[in-house]
Each structure stands twice: as C-alpha cells, then as structure tokens.
Amino acid sequence: MDLKLFLCQIKAGIFLWFSLYKRSPLLVSVLLLRPYLVLIALFAIEPSTNPLSIIRNVLISILVVSSIDILWDVASNALSLRFLGILPYIISAPSSPSLSLLLSYLPKYILESVLKALEFLPLLFVLNSAQSAGFLLILLLFSLVGVLPLLGLSSLIAYTVLSSKEETVWLDWLAPLILLVSGALYPVSLLPPWLQLLSRLFPTTYLFEIIQLITENGASAQTLLGLAIMYLTTSILLNSILYLLVSKGESELLRRGIHL
C-alpha cells in the first residue's frame, strides 16, 4: 500500500465527515448524548456517589458505546454507501477494497471518539480536578485505540452483510453477538460459562478488567501488565485470523459483484 495514498484517503475521510457533521448539528447532539445515557443506565444499576466509581462508569460507558459503534458502523456505513450508490466509487479507488472501505469509516470513528471523550471533561474535572487530565487521557486512549482491535471483526461483518441478499436479517442475527463482544452484557460473571469462555477471546474483555482495576485502589502493576498482554495477544490473534477471512470476503464480494 502506497503511504501517500493511505494518508490522502484518511484526509478524504476527515474532510467528508467534518463536512457532513458541520451540516448536521442534530446528529452531533445525538452522538454526544449516547455515552451519557449509558452512564445514567449504569448509575441506575449501581447507584454510587463515590467519584472513583463514577469515573469507572464513565470509562465503561465510553467503551460500551465505542465498541458497539465500531462493530456496527463499518457494516452500516458500507450499507449506506451502497444505498447512496457511492460504494462502487470507493471500492474502485486505487487501493485494496477492504482498506478503502475501512478508511471511509475510520475518520468518522476518530472524530466521534475525540468528541465523546471531550464531552466528559467537565464531569471529570468536577469529580477529581487533580487527576482529570490523566483520566481524560485514559478516556481518549480507550475510545481512540482501545477498541480498534475490533476492526477486523467489524470488517468481516461488513463483508458478510454486503455479500448477503438479506442484509437486514444478518444485522438482526449479529446484534446479540455485537452486544456480547462489545462488553454491553458485562460483568462477565453474569454470563453462562460457555459465553464467559467465548468472551475471553475478545480483547475488549481485558479492557473492562483494566478499567475495573485502575479505578480500584490497590491494583498491582503485575496484574495490569498481565491484562495488557492478554489484550495485545488476543488482538493480534483475532485479527490475524480475521484478516484471512476478510480477504476471502473481499474476493467473494468481487466474485459476486457489488450491487449498485
């Protein structure tokens, strides 16, 4: 892949989403409202006025929203592009179709992640003014980078949906899976044993555990390192397998033809 073209495509995406958001203030409002709604739901489940507990819920709500978004949005972005008749022009850009498709979405994710993290800054400041900058950094890191390993899975979902004639059925079927791997059904201990085992395969599980630890006093550096290693290992393993499947999905899509 040509690095100049790669950067140019990222810029194209940022320009696109920035222009679209500029004209859709309502969309931005809804986008900013969602993490707060999850936070309210978490507070309703476990009411607590302890600042650290609230900060933990802020981190969890960002992670839940980001992981659901990343899993769902690559496919829904591809479907929107198809309905608008834009997909053929994105797929026919001079780079791999998978990459072009992903890069048409990724800048949206980056813009949204920054906005979602920044909207919690006032709350973090009120809760813990001394460490608010540190927590914002963690928040940005989690929302920007933390769930990126799910891109392989979300690309596969996108190809499955695009190759299917009954795409809405696929999205319905995949919804429980998305909820499972996104961490929305956590704590993991509430899941049946086989789902608990399955959840161990997904990097997001370890991110939730890291959040639990860093918002509790007395977390050892060794445990944190262990979880970080598990996060990286599952990310690499999962995405290596998914890369092969996505390549197959890309060939299958080009064999069947891209619906216009």
Add this chain to the structure above:
Amino acid sequence: MSTVIVSELRKKYVSRIRKGFLKYEVKVVEALRGVSFTARKGEVFGILGPNGAGKSTLVKILATLLLPDSGEARILGYDVVKERDEVRKRVGISMSVEKGFFYKLTARENLKYFGMLYGIEGPRLKTRVDEVLREVGLVKHADKMYEEMSLGMKARLSIARALLSDPEVLILDEPTLGLDPVSARRIRGLLLELAHKQGRTILLTTHNMFEAEILLDRVAILVDGKIIAIDSVDALKQSVADSVFVEVRLSGAPQESLKKVLSNFQDIRLSTHHRDGTVEKLTLVVPVKAADEALERIVHEFRSQGLKVRGVSVKEPTLEDVFITLTAHRSM
C-alpha cells in the same frame, strides 16, 4: 492503437432462491459467454443490448468491480484482474447518473472528497476540481448541494468525477439515462469532445438507439452474453443490405387488425412499431428479392382489413432496425 482489449470473457452468476424455510433452488445465469472486442484510442465505443444481455456485467468487470470466471481484459496493457490498482489509476467510471454522491455535500465538496480518495491532494486537487467543473459546465453550480441539483447536473457531475484523475479511458454506464433532450445533447457533445478532441477512449452502454447512432464510432451488439455484431454504425447498416425497410403510416388501426395483417405476411417482418399521436408507424423488413411487389402487397393487406393507410415509403435502415433485425435473426 487498442486501449481496451477484451478476450473471451465469461461470467456466470450462481444464486440460491429461497423456496421454503430451509429449501433453496440453485439458479445459474450465464451473463457473459465468451465476449471479445477491442476499443481504440480516441474512440467512442458503445455496447448495445436488450435488458439482461450482460452489458452491466461487462462494464463492472472492466471497471474492476467484478471478477470474471475466465478470459482476459486489458486496459492500456494492464490486466483488470491481476493489475487492478494500475487499471484504477487510469480509468474513470460513471455507473449511474442519478446517484453516487453525498446528498449533504456540494458539488465541489463531493469532487474534493473523491479526488482525495483517488490520491489527488494539495494545490493540484483544487486546480483539478476547478478544471473538471469547467469542463462539464458546472462552475456556476459548484456550491450547490447535490440534493438540490437537477438530473442533468447530476449526470455532468458524475462525468466530472470520472475525469478527476485525468484518465485515458472512461467507462460510462448509460450516461444519459432519464435525461431531458437538452441535457442529453449536452452530455453527448461533452463525450464527443473528450474522445475526438482530447483523445480519450470512451466505452459506454446505452439503450438509446438515436444516441448510439450519432455518438458512437463503433458498436458491439450484445445479446444473451454474446457479441452478435461489432462494427461502425454505417457498416452495421450495410450488413442488412439484403433487406428493404418499408415505413407504413396508419391511422385509427385496432391492434387486433394489425396483428392479423402481420401474421398474414410470410416473408415480411415487423421491425419497429411506434405511435405518434393517432398515427401508427410501422417499419417492415422486406427481403430485397421480394421488394418489387412488396409495397403493393403491403398496402393491399392493410386495406383488406379496413385499415387506413396514410403513407408507405422505403427508408434508410436506422441502427434500431439493424439491432432488431440482428437480434430477430438470432432468436429464430
């Protein structure tokens, strides 16, 4: 010099049609059955065919949006399967005139986005966007939102996008579909300039025979996934020189009577049938050897059914006549 070389392209679609909860029927459609042709530099080459003939499949393969089962296609020497990225850098595509852009962006913003997507950036991007907007005559509407543009403007914008990377080859799927006559004429003028003055190769599909006749340098007629004729429009007209085309104008003709007369003719076939107000215009194909007595016989047969013959004349075959004659020969 050939810029597009297509050789023995084949493509089958296999689909599963749901027949019950877990029951499927496998359906195989042979969309292309060994298609071969070449298109030259600076030529407007058209692919003409009825619905389902395989035109879109062929265009998608050449635009690198679909993989063929077998055969080979090369554009400017690059294989559309093995050297996909090289082909994409050199080809501009327009697959639809009515959609394909972001509704909430202006014409200029849309072009800017696609320009960057294709690797154009910096001052060159701005220059190129301005150039293509000027070329298609959209400078005045550059800051209009896509959703507010007329179909004619959308069609021109689609060609502007295809021109962004300054490609040597343009692949256009029905570039004037649904346009009013003025907009369609404007697009045709633009395409002729792009090919004949700027030396770009244009490969397009169309249903519009009138357009094909005045726009295309050469035509391939595609029927059931096979090319049944390929040549210039004039040469194709010559290929039906063994027939005489007779235009009959009738008024107040009931369909039943028309059908009855036509079924009485053994060696005379109906080519086209248009209604112009209350006048029915039929083009009949008569073999040259029977032409002498045919006019008299045609008038007699229609009159014997009580139909009012307003005029009979021998006419030059149009591309539509050629198309119908060739496809009819094939289906016989």
